[in-house]
Structure formats: C-alpha cells, structure tokens
Amino acid sequence: MSGNLDHWQDLAAFHGTGNDDYYDIPALVSGEASLRATEQGALDRATDGSGVAGLRVAHVQSHIGIDSIHLARLGAQVTAFDFSPLALERLRELARRCGVEVTTEVADSQQLATGAFAQWHGQFDLVYATVGVICWIADLDSWMRGADALLAPGGRLVLVELHPLLCMPETLDPLVIDYPYVNDGVRHYSGTGSYANADADLSWTIDQYAWSLGETVNAAVGAGLEIVRLDEHVSIPFDPRGSLLRREDDGMYRMRLGTGTGDAPAEPLPVLFTLIAQSRRAQQVP
Numbered sequence: 462m463s464g465n466l467d468h469w470q471d472l473a474a475f476h477g478t479g480n481d482d483y484y485d486i487p488a489l490v491s492g493e494a495s496l497r498a499t500e501q502g503a504l505d506r507a508t509d510g511s512g513v514a515g516l517r518v519a520h521v522q523s524h525i526g527i528d529s530i531h532l533a534r535l536g537a538q539v540t541a542f543d544f545s546p547l548a549l550e551r552l553r554e555l556a557r558r559c560g561v562e563v564t565t566e567v568a569d570s571q572q573l574a575t576g577a578f579a580q581w582h583g584q585f586d587l588v589y590a591t592v593g594v595i596c597w598i599a600d601l602d603s604w605m606r607g608a609d610a611l612l613a614p615g616g617r618l619v620l621v622e623l624h625p626l627l628c629m630p631e632t633l634d635p636l637v638i639d640y641p642y643v644n645d646g647v648r649h650y651s652g653t654g655s656y657a658n659a660d661a662d663l664s665w666t667i668d669q670y671a672w673s674l675g676e677t678v679n680a681a682v683g684a685g686l687e688i689v690r691l692d693e694h695v696s697i698p699f700d701p702r703g704s705l706l707r708r709e710d711d712g713m714y715r716m717r718l719g720t721g722t723g724d725a726p727a728e729p730l731p732v733l734f735t736l737i738a739q740s741r742r743a744q745q746v747p
C-alpha cells in the first residue's frame with residue numbers, strides 16, 4: 462500500500478505540469494475542455510438525462526481533480542476523495558484557478574464506510590469514480606460498502622472503469638496475456654514512467670488487483686446496492702494503457718485481435734464498462 466501511495470504522490474506532482482498530453486491544464490483553466498463523452502454519457506444515464514446541476518457528488522479517487530472541476534462547472538456540489546494529499550493539494554489549486562469550489566477529503570476509499578468518515582455518510586446523490594480506480598483496491602467489498610455509505614437514499618454510484626479484458630494483454634501483436642481476468646490476489650510490479658508520459662523520470666513499485674466484471678457487480682450487490690445498468694463499450698477516445706491500442710480513422714481507439722473475415726477487420730473487444738447502481742437505503746421517516 463505505501464508503494465501505491467508513494468507512486469500516486471509522485472504522479473500527483475508530475476501530472477498536469479506541462480510534461481504530458483493527457484492532462485491539458487491550459488484547456489481546463491480556459492474552460493475549453495469538458496467531460497469525455499463516455500463519462501458524460503454515464504452521468505446522463507445515471508441522472509435519467511437531468512444532469513448533475515444541483516446534485517451533491519462524491520468524486521472518489523479524484524486524482525488532481527480534472528473531472529471534479531468539470532462536475533463543479535456543470536453545477537454540482539463536489540467533494541473529492543483521494544488517499545494522496547498531494548493530489549488534493551493540486552486539485553484545490555486547480556479549482557482556485559478555474560474559479561470553482563470543490564471540497565476535499567483525504568481518504569483510503571476502502572475505509573469510507575467506517576466511522577472515521579461518518580460525517581459524509583448519506584450525504585451524496587452521486588458517487589462518481591472513473592478509469593483506473595479499482596485495480597488499486599485490495600478489498601473491493603469494502604470499496605463498494607464505502608460507495609453505498611456515502612449515498613443518500615436513492616443515490617447512485619457511477620463507475621466508469623477499464624474493462625477487465627483490456628487489462629489482460631501485455632501486447633496485442635504478438636498476443637501476450639500476463640494479467641488475470643478474475644481476482645487472484647495481489648500482483649507486484651515495478652517500472653518507470655507514467656501512463657500519461659511513458660518517458661517520465663519516475664520509478665515505482667506498486668500492487669495491483671484484477672477484478673472481473675462479475676466480481677465487481679457481486680461486490681456492489683453484496684454492499685446492498687441495486688444494479689441499475691451495466692454497459693460495456695468497445696471504443697474509447699484515448700488509450701488508457703499508453704500504447705496498447707491503435708487510433709482508428711474516427712479518432713477512437715479499439716482492441717482488435719487477429720483477423721476478421723474477408724477484408725473486414727477483427728471485431729473489437731470491450732475496453733471500458735459503466736456500472737450504475739443505486740442505494741436501497743430507505744428514506745428516514747422524521
């Protein structure tokens with residue numbers, strides 16, 4: 462765990478400082494950038510099209526808060542949770558530059574259901590977490606219990622996450638599969654760089670965890686959440702694995718293996734999923 466925290470403290474210091482194309486801070490500050498289509502689509506579905514304006518949103522594992530700021534600009538009251546104090550410091554500075562308010566709380570997201578975070582329990586209409594979140598989590602049941610605890614009665618979890626199939630290959634050609642589909646405990650890795658800039662002068666030792674789609678849904682159900690929707694997506698507007706996927710003519714990235722029939726390319730495999738789940742907690746009778 463401290464390896465993971467050290468890694469994320471380093472990435473929080475590095476990302477969005479002009480060294481990567483992934484975190485475009487000038488576009489964010491000028492108001493040009495907006496939520497990516499997948500995340501916007503997930504929020505539209507979670508809110509039945511009414512949007513996040515006026516909603517209380519817990520952004521879990523916010524990193525430096527790019528989406529927290531987008532959500533605040535859309536009129537949400539946002540609280541960002543992350544275990545990296547530096548990420549939240551960067552977030553507060555970015556929010557100030559963008560002229561929006563975002564509350565921050567340092568938290569291991571596996572602890573959110575505990576009494577230490579009681580002040581936040583039942584306080585949110587949406588719990589929002591995206592792309593590269595659950596692979597850091599050893600105890601997904603606790604993570605889901607935390608999401609459930611934060612939600613007000615009827616509130617919804619919106620989890621947009623890497624599809625477990627996208628996490629499995631090391632390379633597509635040749636096809637090398639070195640990561641499990643279902644959870645088999647911790648995997649230790651060390652290396653250099655960042656997903657936002659492979660040449661970044663950063664070295665790391667991290668722990669990661671595979672979670673299948675079934676395990677993710679079952680953890681949500683086990684925490685008491687009701688599944689509203691589970692969508693799988695076969696294209697993505699960026700390559701979250703850095704250089705695994707190929708950008709196609711429409712600007713989207715897809716994961717294709719082998720050949721299709723005739724001149725047709727191979728059919729794309731899922732690369733992302735969106736889980737929307739709802740708190741079953743009943744409204745308190747005064």
Ligand SMILES: C[S@@+](CC[C@H](N)C(=O)[O-])C[C@H]1O[C@@H](n2cnc3c(N)ncnc32)[C@H](O)[C@@H]1O
Nearest residue numbers: 469522524543544545568569570591592593597
């Ligand atoms: C890949 S980032 C999320 C990306 C974010 N959606 C974005 O667009 O920048 C993962 C985040 O999870 C946080 N994190 C990792 N493990 C955590 C844990 N156990 N508790 C809380 N935050 C954690 C990291 O600090 C990092 O900010």
